Amino acid sequence: MEQYNKEQKEAINFKGKHLLLLAGAGTGKTKTIVGRAAHLIESGVLAEKIQILTFTKRSASEIVERVKAVIPEKNAQALNGSTFHSWCNQLITNFPNLFGAANFTLIDADDQLSLMKMACGNKNTGYGKVRIKPQKILDLFSFARNTRINLTAAIRMQLFKGKVDSETDEEIEEVRPVLELLIREYQKLKIEQKYLDYDDLLLVVGNRLNKDEEARKILSKAYEHILVDEMQDTNPLQWFLLAPFENIAKLFCVGDDAQSIYSFRGADFKNVHSFKERVVNSEIKKLDKNYRSTQEILDLSNWLLEKSPIIYNKKLSSHRGAGKKPVILNATNQFEEANYIAEKILKDFRDGGKRFSDFLILSRSQYYTKPLQAVFLQKKIPYETYGGRKFLEAAHIKDVVAIFRVINNPLDQIAWMRYLTFVHGIGEVRASNYLHKILSIDPEDITGDFLSSIIPGPEGEKIKSYYDAVSSNKHNVKQAVSKLYEEMEFDLALKYPKDWIEKRKGDFPVLEMLAAHYSTLGEFITEGILDNSTGLGGTHMLEGSKIKTTEKRDHVIISTVHSAKGLEADVCFVLNVSPKTYPSSYSLGSNEEIEEERRVLYVALTRAKNELIITRTTDSLNAYHSDTDRVDENMDINSAYFLEELPENLVVQETPQGGYRKPRDTEKPNNIDLDFGFDFS
Numbered sequence: 318m319e320q321y322n323k324e325q326k327e328a329i330n331f332k333g334k335h336l337l338l339l340a341g342a343g344t345g346k347t348k349t350i351v352g353r354a355a356h357l358i359e360s361g362v363l364a365e366k367i368q369i370l371t372f373t374k375r376s377a378s379e380i381v382e383r384v385k386a387v388i389p390e391k392n393a394q395a396l397n398g399s400t401f402h403s404w405c406n407q408l409i410t411n412f413p414n415l416f417g418a419a420n421f422t423l424i425d426a427d428d429q430l431s432l433m434k435m436a437c438g439n440k441n442t443g444y445g446k447v448r449i450k451p452q453k454i455l456d457l458f459s460f461a462r463n464t465r466i467n468l469t470a471a472i473r474m475q476l477f478k479g480k481v482d483s484e485t486d487e488e489i490e491e492v493r494p495v496l497e498l499l500i501r502e503y504q505k506l507k508i509e510q511k512y513l514d515y516d517d518l519l520l521v522v523g524n525r526l527n528k529d530e531e532a533r534k535i536l537s538k539a540y541e542h543i544l545v546d547e548m549q550d551t552n553p554l555q556w557f558l559l560a561p562f563e564n565i566a567k568l569f570c571v572g573d574d575a576q577s578i579y580s581f582r583g584a585d586f587k588n589v590h591s592f593k594e595r596v597v598n599s600e601i602k603k604l605d606k607n608y609r610s611t612q613e614i615l616d617l618s619n620w621l622l623e624k625s626p627i628i629y630n631k632k633l634s635s636h637r638g639a640g641k642k643p644v645i646l647n648a649t650n651q652f653e654e655a656n657y658i659a660e661k662i663l664k665d666f667r668d669g670g671k672r673f674s675d676f677l678i679l680s681r682s683q684y685y686t687k688p689l690q691a692v693f694l695q696k697k698i699p700y701e702t703y704g705g706r707k708f709l710e711a712a713h714i715k716d717v718v719a720i721f722r723v724i725n726n727p728l729d730q731i732a733w734m735r736y737l738t739f740v741h742g743i744g745e746v747r748a749s750n751y752l753h754k755i756l757s758i759d760p761e762d763i764t765g766d767f768l769s770s771i772i773p774g775p776e777g778e779k780i781k782s783y784y785d786a787v788s789s790n791k792h793n794v795k796q797a798v799s800k801l802y803e804e805m806e807f808d809l810a811l812k813y814p815k816d817w818i819e820k821r822k823g824d825f826p827v828l829e830m831l832a833a834h835y836s837t838l839g840e841f842i843t844e845g846i847l848d849n850s851t852g853l854g855g856t857h858m859l860e861g862s863k864i865k866t867t868e869k870r871d872h873v874i875i876s877t878v879h880s881a882k883g884l885e886a887d888v889c890f891v892l893n894v895s896p897k898t899y900p901s902s903y904s905l906g907s908n909e910e911i912e913e914e915r916r917v918l919y920v921a922l923t924r925a926k927n928e929l930i931i932t933r934t935t936d937s938l939n940a941y942h943s944d945t946d947r948v949d950e951n952m953d954i955n956s957a958y959f960l961e962e963l964p965e966n967l968v969v970q971e972t973p974q975g976g977y978r979k980p981r982d983t984e985k986p987n988n989i990d991l992d993f994g995f996d997f998s
């Protein structure tokens with residue numbers, strides 16, 4: 318039976334229209350969302366009319382599973398939890414006429430880049446005049462769409478660091494028309510080939526709902542309650558999407574301004590502060606007791622936030638009371654750090670009655686954790702990784718998915734090129750010639766036979782066999798994957814000789830498992846692309862509400878801080894809290910960036926329930942302290958290291974060998990006592 322305190326109960330039973338629950342880390346925001354959904358269903362709201370929106374599919378499915386655990390299965394069966402993107406994708410699929418995007422293919426970041434490169438290669442756009450990397454143009458476009466600012470403002474912020482002066486104005490006026498042409502060209506290519514990028518998903522739905530009364534009417538029948546987690550990280554585009562729901566449903570949002578860590582995607586934590594002004598008929602409630610961590614962990618977290626020039630008004634106090642002081646581990650290098658962590662985990666597992674899942678390891682980047690993963694493999698500590706590259710973005714998976722894509726959308730030129738050039742012997746030029754022929758006929762007439770008729774020899778036979786494997790199993794996606802894999806296996810092994818057996822081959826049973834949950838090719842391609850990830854170290858982890866793992870393995874989680882939102886664990890290691898990492902040396906451009914970095918660290922620290930171990934390398938500390946360049950006219954920014962002024966009493970310092978203190982020595986040096994060590998007689 319779930320326990321709720323008075324404030325949580327008030328939120329759960331909220332009778333008004335819209336609510337924002339603004340509360341600190343570990344105060345039970347997520348728990349309250351679970352309680353709210355369960356309460357609504359118990360009071361007669363149909364589960365399918367409740368939409369839960371979260372930042373990762375993992376947390377969406379966790380919330381849904383928790384609701385199902387307290388409500389009779391049949392009543393909660395249709396409860397839907399998803400990310401904003403995945404929700405929009407479902408809406409587009411479920412209402413093909415309303416949104417007019419049936420048969421569109423969702424493209425990922427790599428494909429977007431290919432398309433933007435094509436746009437830049439087009440002579441009419443005058444790309445040569447600007448010399449801005451295609452990826453940068455995409456980032457700028459996406460930033461502008463997510464923050465809903467105009468092109469001039471986006472150029473100013475992204476390319477000129479927000480500078481306002483006449484020289485900058487002139488330069489902006491020079492690049493703006495070229496960027497406009499390039500973005501228009503990119504958009505045109507997308508429309509011609511029936512592609513949607515990630516931002517389009519939200520825009521297609523948001524535009525329709527904001528402009529079209531009938532669309533709002535239709536969706537008002539489909540939804541009564543929208544429950545949003547991590548509201549502090551929603552950006553203006555997501556607000557734009559939610560705005561029409563103010564009138565057709567009730568919004569129940571939870572958030573913590575001190576945990577906002579997505580400004581690079583256009584989120585602005587100050588948004589939650591204006592909730593009441595923006596959302597008519599809304600109220601704000603607060604929760605202030607932390608149920609997760611012991612007071613010592615909160616003291617350190619509170620201290621970090623108090624050092625910020627931003628006033629968060631958030632001093633967390635622990636419902637659970639006192640516990641152990643956080644530890645700072647000063648290691649000489651990464652392997653020492655990794656071995657210390659592995660040994661502690663093994664010891665606690667052996668002697669302390671802990672499970673592997675009681676440990677959470679947090680890092681700024683997945684890359685930094687490679688030595689740790691190596692040590693875990695060697696010592697046979699099971700682990701999963703969260704964050705990093707997505708499953709369907711791996712090259713070998715994309716090779717296979719390309720064939721699904723062309724069958725789902727024959728205008729998908731990026732996928733055609735990947736498919737054709739996959740076959741040994743077909744280069745880009747030959748592939749473009751074939752593509753030209755393919756696109757010149759009615760898409761309905763494209764078949765395996767047609768392909769082998771235009772592509773001579775064994776290459777054509779291969780292309781046909783791949784095509785037929787999928788097209789003859791269109792209605793059984795799992796079977797299509799296994800048949801196609803049978804056909805492609807040999808060539809895949811040839812293409813990736815280095816790590817085929819050890820790494821890539823093992824992904825195909827997972828792909829089949831994933832495919833089994835989708836009834837159409839289109840759904841498989843888009844849903845799968847949105848948010849699935851794989852575990853390193855030979856184990857696989859698929860995030861996603863569609864995947865049900867019957868067997869829950871006991872493993873340590875190694876996560877990036879950004880993917881650790883909402884997670885908690887008995888023992889947390891926060892890696893490499895060293896100078897130049899917190900804040901990251903890439904983020905020293907402005908105080909806003911530094912403050913976002915502070916919140917990243919704050920999120921990491923507040924994941925721990927009982928033990929918090931912060932690691933750092935002594936080399937980086939020494940370098941920091943001997944670096945006199947740091948003290949320059951921009952003192953404020955360059956001298957930032959979050960733990961620089963950490964009060965001694967908040968933590969215990971350790972080295973991997975034991976205590977941090979120097980070994981005890983005599984007060985005064987003795988005279989050296991040297992003798993020959995043998996007898997001269």
Ligand SMILES: Nc1ncnc2c1ncn2[C@@H]1O[C@H](COP(=O)(O)OP(=O)(O)OP(=O)(O)O)[C@@H](O)[C@H]1O
Pocket residue numbers: 320321322325340341342343344345346347348349573576607608609882883884885923
């Ligand atoms: N009333 C309560 N009684 C007992 N435990 C509670 C209560 N409320 C919350 N908890 C526990 O506190 C922990 C934190 O809760 P939850 O994850 O919901 O917080 P949160 O506010 O979403 O945290 P964060 O924003 O830091 O991710 C969980 O282990 C939860 O079970």
